[in-house]
Amino acid sequence: DIQMSQSPSSLSASVGDRVTITCRASQSIDRYLNWYQHKPGKAPKLLIYAASSLHSGVPSRFSGRGSGTDFTLTLSSVQAEDFATYYCQQSYSFPWTFGQGTQVEIK
Amino acid sequence: EVQLLESGGGLAQPGKSLRVSCRASGFTFSGYGMSWVRQAPGKGLEWVSAISGGGGGTYYADSVKGRFTISRDNANNTLILQMDSLRVDDTAVYYCTKETSMVHTSFDFWGQGTLVTVSS
Numbered sequence: 001d002i003q004m005s006q007s008p009s010s011l012s013a014s015v016g017d018r019v020t021i022t023c024r025a026s027q028s029i030d031r032y033l034n035w036y037q038h039k040p041g042k043a044p045k046l047l048i049y050a051a052s053s054l055h056s057g058v059p060s061r062f063s064g065r066g067s068g069t070d071f072t073l074t075l076s077s078v079q080a081e082d083f084a085t086y087y088c089q090q091s092y093s094f095p096w097t098f099g100q101g102t103q104v105e106i107k
Numbered sequence: 108e109v110q111l112l113e114s115g116g117g118l119a120q121p122g123k124s125l126r127v128s129c130r131a132s133g134f135t136f137s138g139y140g141m142s143w144v145r146q147a148p149g150k151g152l153e154w155v156s157a158i159s160g161g162g163g164g165t166y167y168a169d170s171v172k173g174r175f176t177i178s179r180d181n182a183n184n185t186l187i188l189q190m191d192s193l194r195v196d197d198t199a200v201y202y203c204t205k206e207t208s209m210v211h212t213s214f215d216f217w218g219q220g221t222l223v224t225v226s227s
Contacts (some may be wrong), residue, residue: 046215053211087151
């Protein structure tokens with residue numbers, strides 16, 4: 001199985017900060033990497049698919065990069081509504097797997 | 108508008124069975140693969156199972172293989188997860204998700220989730 005590892009596990013940021021979250025796969029997954037945002041009590045939302053493609057309706061302050069084993073999700077200027085937990089997920093091979101999550105908190 | 112509405116969650120004893128369902132609307136259900144994703148209390152997201160649009164392909168996480176069965180009723184736009192031999196660590200919110208039809212599969216729509224609690 002492909003293991004997904006995110007760092008950091010949590011971070012504190014102020015509104016307007018630039019934030020970067022890293023996701024590493026245990027083997028190459030090409031660009032089969034997605035990013036989701038999850039707020040407590042809500043359904044998760046797709047942000048980025050295929051490593052760098054922005055899902056419809058997602059603000060352009062979100063961006064993704066990477067291929068192979070190393071990926072990043074960047075929020076160029078964190079807004080109040082962005083405080084949530086973020087997950088990466090590989091769809092390269094079954095079983096599909098998620099990273100453990102990165103909680104973005106208000107400083 | 109895509110809508111996914113889960114039902115059937117609740118309390119079950121260890122070793123017993125439970126069935127959760129997901130009624131889909133707003134898209135051509137048979138044209139898309141579907142998955143179940145769960146979140147145990149205080150834990151992260153875990154993919155559980157997937158099924159192809161026609162139902163001929165099914166896939167499972169190792170943690171549920173042999174105990175859970177995914178199926179779909181395309182005539183009634185319904186996704187089903189039959190959970191047998193339930194364990195305490197199956198306790199979670201179970202989300203129904205729609206998969207994209209692209210080569211790079213992702214979960215583009217999610218239901219609100221249904222809580223399954225396994226406890227004696």
